[in-house]
Amino acid sequence: MQIYWTKINKIIEETPEVKTYLLDCPEGLTWEEGSHIHLALEGFNAGDKPNRSLIRHMSISTLPYENSIGITTRIKEQCSEFKSTLRNHKIGDEVAIFKIHSNVPLKREDKNVYLLSSGVGLATFRPLVLDYFDRADNVNQIHSLNIDSTSDFLFPDVFAPAADKKFTVQFVDNRKDYYEEVKNLAADKEGLFYIVGSDEFLVQNIEVLREQGIKPDQIMLDKREQQRTEFFPVELSM
Template identity: 40%
Template sequence: MIKHNIRIIDIVDEAKYTKTYYFEKPEDFTWEEGAHTHIAHVGFDAGDKPNKDLVRHMSIMTLPKENKVGITTRFSSIPSEFKDKLSNLAIGDEVVLFKVGSLMTLKRNGRPLILLSMGVGIAAMRPIILAFKEDGSNIPYVININVDSSGDFIYKDELDNLVDESYKNYWISDRQGFYKKLDQLLQIEKPVFYIVGSYEFVKSNIRMLISNNVNGEDISIDKKEWSLSEFLDNSKV
């Protein structure tokens, strides 16, 4: 397994308790839109076994062409050991990056895409949106819906500047409004859905989609450890 020690090159306050960390991009490191990677604190593998409390599976919110690796994360009042250490890092400090994969690349099959995210889940959607805006071939249009009860919508200004006839954002601050909008969008013919958020958010959305005759193969989620078949089975309960 190849590990890269990478320096922090910038830290941006996105919203209350929410920061984006930009790291230098290793020369031989690349990825696709919708990718995830592992970020670990230096020394996580110093013992007989890696300290998993110092490692997190994170969405990459940048594209390779931006020449930096970005992650966005939200901090709670009682942070985990990983986030507590991360909050104390500064520009010039290092973390360890390893493994990369993508479960949410653009599906160019002539069908519209609907992106459903909760809070910082929008981090996984940003590169998908940018990749579509760069090359929209075989994708008629993309609709992005983000629900965040804080009302501090991450990347809102940037993504709103991309709106045109082929791309639309909906920023919603409550679940009731979110599901009302999703119910309206279910009238669209044969869309493909991407879902990023908490376990309960993913589960409830899959249940709603399946109950409205959306096929499982038309739903993408970003967690390898969350089996889509598990959610499909649960949707029948």
């Protein structure tokens, strides 16, 4: 496994609690939309075993043409050792990244695509939308629905409605409106539904979509195949 040590080149305050860390791209490193990495902080590999409290999965919120690896995360006042250490990082500090993989590349199957996210889950979708803006081939249209109880919605420059690009956006700040809207979107029985958020959020979205007749192969999760099956237990017929 290759570990890349790289420097923070910019820190963007997206909202009072959410920051994007832009990292220098190690030479030769590339990725596709929907990718995530392992982000690790200094000292994570100092002992015999990796120190898990200094490692987290993070989506890459940028595309390679932006020349930086973007990591967007919410850091609350009460936070983990990982986040409190990251919060103290400054431009020029080094972090390690490894194991890049995408579970949620943009499917180009001539379907309508629905991006359902909670909070910073939107970061996973930013590169999918940029990729679509760059090349809309075989994607009918994209709609993004994001719930954020803080009402400080992320990436307003990218997540803005663009009729000419067949891109629509909805932000809501409460669960009632959110799930009502998911139900409405599920009226599209051929659509592709991407979901990013906590496991509990995934379970609730899947339940609503399945009730409306959406099939598992129309639902994309940021999970490897093995973990994905836990969200779609085989229904045993007695």
